[in-house]
Structure formats: structure tokens, C-alpha cells
Amino acid sequence: MFNSLLAKEEFYLNFRTFLFIVLITFSMNTVAQAADLPIGIGASGFDASDSFPVEYELPFQYALDMGMVNYPPVELEAEPKTYKVMEGDNLFRIALKHNIPLESLVEWNNLAGDVIHPGKELIVSGGVSVDTVHKKPDRKVATVSSPIVTPPPVVVPEVKEEKVEVAEEQVVNELLVTATAYTAYCTGCSGTTAYGIDLRSNPNQKVIAVDPRIIPLGTKVWVEGYGEAIAGDTGGAIKGHKIDVFIPSYDSAMEWGVKKVKLKVLN
DSSP states (O other), rough: HHHHHHHHHHHHHHHHHHHHHHHHHHHHHHHHHHHHHHGGGGGGGTTTTTTTOOOOOHHHHHHTTTTOOOOOOOOOOOOOOOOOOOTTTTTHHHHHHTOHHHHHHHHHHOSSSSSTTEEEEEEEEEOHHHHHHHTTTTOOOOOOOOOOOOOOSOOOOOOOOOOOOOOOGGEEEEEEEEEEETTTTSSSOOOOTOOOBTTEEEETTOOOOOOTTHHHSTTTTEEEEEEEEEEEOOOTTSSSEEEEEESSHHHHHHHOOSEEEEEEEEO
């Protein structure tokens, strides 16, 4: 009887030991399988029931190909805008046309003087030289150096907008034109108009530059926002229905900007 009880107790002990070993073995296998899964993929919707593709050696490559990794967009630097000089252009008018400071135009293009030649390309936005834009550092255009004309420190009256229109019986023709402004001290300007008017000695004179094919020199006109004036100057960029109004001070000329105005030819 005693031997029978001892045998049963030994059997139960061996059976519990066997169950313990089976449980430990099962737990270790589960941990090992979990360690083989890609790290962090579960947070992005990875199904743990799927087998990890054998062709991917790294979890990052798998995430990259699945579109789970996003790179920030790369900002490309805008290419500077250039302008080709035309016959009759000067630096002041080019700066005014593109709404940039004259000093910046000179600096961006490494200009030593105020003389420019037709066909020359000028940077009119940003600060990269023309040679850099075209990737041809050995391509240079010769310029003739001359001192930049600085206006004397004199006070000149500002041009006030005149709203009084002329009598209709005086009007011969009416046009809609694009108007810019210039001064007698702009770079490349002599101060004397094509009609022979000395603007530096007569800062109060109302003068506009015109295309003589449209408005003959010497013609009396009325310009909206400017008043009565004489067509007394020309310019290489003044073609067709474009005019350039003379304004004594640089700041006022810049404030004028570029605008569409009515022009009336007077008899």
C-alpha cells in the first residue's frame, strides 16, 4: 500500500515537471517570433499576421517602399529674371520699369558706370550675375566706365496731380497710353531733351517723352494726373502708345510708377 502511494506521488511530480517544461518552451518560441517582426510598423497599420517579406533585409526599407516614410519638399531657388537692353534705354528707366531700386540694379550687374549698350542682359530680380545664370563665367560684355551723375542738393517743387481737364474744343485727338516717369539726373541722361529743353535749368517745365511716329515733337498735350505739357523728348523704350513724363525729383518719379492714363493732343 505504501509503495503504491509513493509511485502515484512520483507520477504526479513528473507530470507537473513535464507541464512546466512545455510551458517554458512555448513562451520562449512566442517571444522569438515577436522579435522577428519589423519594429514600429504596427503603429502605421502593419498586420502582424502577415509574414515579413524575405526580400527586405531592413524594416526601414520596407516602410520606405510602402510609402510610410515622408521626406520634406525641397525648395528650389527661383532663377533670376533678366532684361535685354534696347536702343535708348538707361539704367533709371529699366529700374523704374521693373520696380526695383537703381542701386540694386547697379550692384546685381557689377556696373562700374552708367553706360550700357543695346543687347546687354541685365539682372532685374535677385542678386546673381548674368554670367552665373547662363553658366558661362568667361562671357563678359565690355562697358564704358563713366561717373554716375549725382543731382545737386537743390529743392525742386513736387509735381502735383492736376485734375482740371482742358476744354473739348482744344482737343484734336485722345489716346490711352502707358506712362512712366524720369528725371533730368537719371543715369545716361544729359539733362537736355531731344527737342533742346534744358531740364536741369528748368525743373518746373512739363515735358513728356514720346514716340514721334505717334505724337510729333513740339506737340502740346494734356496728360491725366500730370497736366498740360509739351512732347519734347524721345527714348528707345518709348514706342507706340507709351510716354515718359518728366518729374524733377527721383522719389516722386518712383512714386509715379507705371500707369495707364488718358492723353489729349491739343491744337
